[in-house]
Amino acid sequence: MTIRPGAPVVVAVDGSASALEAVRIAAREAVTRGRPLRVVHAFIWPLYDVSLAPAPGAPLHAGLRHRADQLVAEAVTEAGKVAPELAVTSAVLDGAATPVLLAESRDAVLLVLGSRGLGGFGGLLIGSVAVQVSAHADCPVLVVKGEGRADGPVLVGVDGSDLSTEALKFAFEEASLRGTDLMAVHAWIIPAAPSDLLPVAYDVQALVADEERVLAEALAGWSERYPDVPVRHRVAYGAPARMLVEESATAQLTVVGARGRGALAGMLLGSVSHAVLHHSQSPVAIVRRRREDRKD
16 A cells, blocks of 8 residues: 655654654654654543543643643644644544544554553553554554664564565664664464474474575565665574564664564464564554555
């Protein structure tokens, strides 16, 4: 599917520090892509039939609706500090965060979220909204977490699946826009074996050759499309999620497909993408096909 030329980078705000950091990242993403920025806030209170007006005796500028308008205005101001010439629009949209953001994703080139909002529980690594939106959005979702780095490669997990190809496309585009190199990681395990030990009964050299072929075939042709992007790669035996999390320590962005070859139908995200989203040490982009291009 071709994304319309005016499609924006969309960022969600809720008044949290995590959301403001997402605004700063989203502004930079919009500038590098030559796209406008759209700041949105999901205003849930009308669903609960509560009064949105100021309480009796309170200032006229008080009230829930005014507060929502105010935090969006603060986010627009923050985006302007990062990119003064950037075209920015904003909206306060009635509804719960997840359905509002999924609707926004249908006409966005990228959706940017903070990893934790105001409603997060202390023990959660990633907020529930970020997980749900990453699993179902119609555009790539960038979850801002970990160390924000200006250096380091764009890291991408490759497993040979069709969605892994989509992740590679996104990763090459990001690496080209950021003027950095790409690190492609393909990790593999034998399901019946411990993830860190190779059973002696297997032909190790044949297995390694097969897995190196998977990565080589996945990367074929991309360097011709993106000659400005230096490519490094790593093929190793071990748990894919663990390897990606380790590599993310020196990456400026980690990219994974929403679900890979081993995903179970009932899972919101594949096990690898879910683990990387929770434990990555860099911002994470979750890539999923748009609704028109997928079967589910």
